[in-house]
Amino acid sequence: MWKTQETHIILNLFSSIYQRIRDHEDRAILLGLSMVFLSVMMYFVLGITILRSYSDSVWTDEDCCTIVNSTIVWDVNCSYSCGVECWKSSRYPCLQVYVSLNSSGRLVRLLHNEETHDSNPECFYIPKCHKDYAATHAMVQDISQRLRTQLTVQCYVDPTEKADSAIMTQIYGRIAVFHSLFWPTCSLIGGTVIIAMVKLTQYLSIMCERLSRIKR
Template sequence: MSGDNSSRTLTVDTCPTPPSENRWCQQPGGSTSGSNGGLRLPRSTEKMFMWAGSKAAQAGSDRRSIYQKIRECELLDKRRTVTALRAGEDRAILLGLSMVLLSVMMYFVLGITILRSYSDSVWTEESSCTILNSTIVRDVNCSYSCGAECWKSSRYPCLQVYVSLNSSGKVVRLSHNEEDRNPECFYVPKCQKEYPVMRVMVQNISERLRSQHRIPCFVDPTDHAGSAILTQIYGPVAVFHSLFWPTCTLIGGTIIIAMVKLTQYLSIMCEQLSRIKR
């Protein structure tokens, strides 16, 4: 009896509940029901932790994706702004260069026309003339165009005007301007088919001159021309305008180019300062 009792071992389960319902029970011999020999969490708890971790990772990835999208939108807007600014700056520089080139061309064209004619003119001294005689002396033959390679003859009345210079008392012949084709006649009208029309026009000019006893005129200060003119084609006013407007165009184009370059320099300086602060 004693041998039988000693050979038999009484095994008592310390956990009255079934193993499937209670996974925290310790088996005899100090071992647990887990395979690792320690405490094992329930499967529902493990699933809960795995689900929470996956949700946290997904939320983090969503946040990063949202931040990346915002960053991409900001970079895209910045690139569009920079592109628009560069396009505007290029157009402004092109406008400034066009204005500078236009002013140079205006200087060249006006220099060989107005300035040259004004510098070559000998009637530069303004004086006062007293009209002595204004009569039509004869008719002068002329030709006018009637089509392609077609010319017909006509005539116009020659009006001669003599004046006395108040500064010297010398009597000289008066011309309308320095580019009259016939120096003997005061005014040379455009040759036309109708002679009566030209005669009436010249008679009106003669009567107007007779009504004005004293008129301003321009004479040669060296007294080599022996005549005077009534008006200057390219006077000081024409010379002023021929120099004033090209100069304004040149200054405006230069200011536009300088402002664009200054803006680009300031933007580069601001970008460099922002990088240094970062």
């Protein structure tokens, strides 16, 4: 009788331990699947934003640009927010910068980045529209003077020479793509490793159970 009770106690203990292990395994698999799903969604979002912009960018080759001219040519009208559904007109100075490419000697217009080309390809830099035009003009004038003192700057050009402009900084460069893909990749690898370890543990437990039955 005592042996029967001890046997039941041991079986209940092993059953409880096994159930806890199964619960932890289910949670681990759920965590792994969630990480994989999250990384796939992040890949999708990045694919239609940063990766698409990176693939569409034509300024891929690095070059050295010599500043030829940096001049404020005219003012551009803009509007700024003054409250809810309230917009007022202002203006900002258009700074045009021309550079000579050291690799080919071509004279092209220099832009700040890809977004500048999409907003206004005539101007090097597009400041945020403000009410105080004098402050905006002073800021753009300071940028112009700094470019003149640098003489040469690093720039990015179109290797096919179809674009008549170069950019000074890349928003969607290789480094930006690497940083944007780093964490989704880590999440995907981590989730896959968790699922693989749980499946490996389940497989080993099944093999151990089969071996114990064979020995009996």
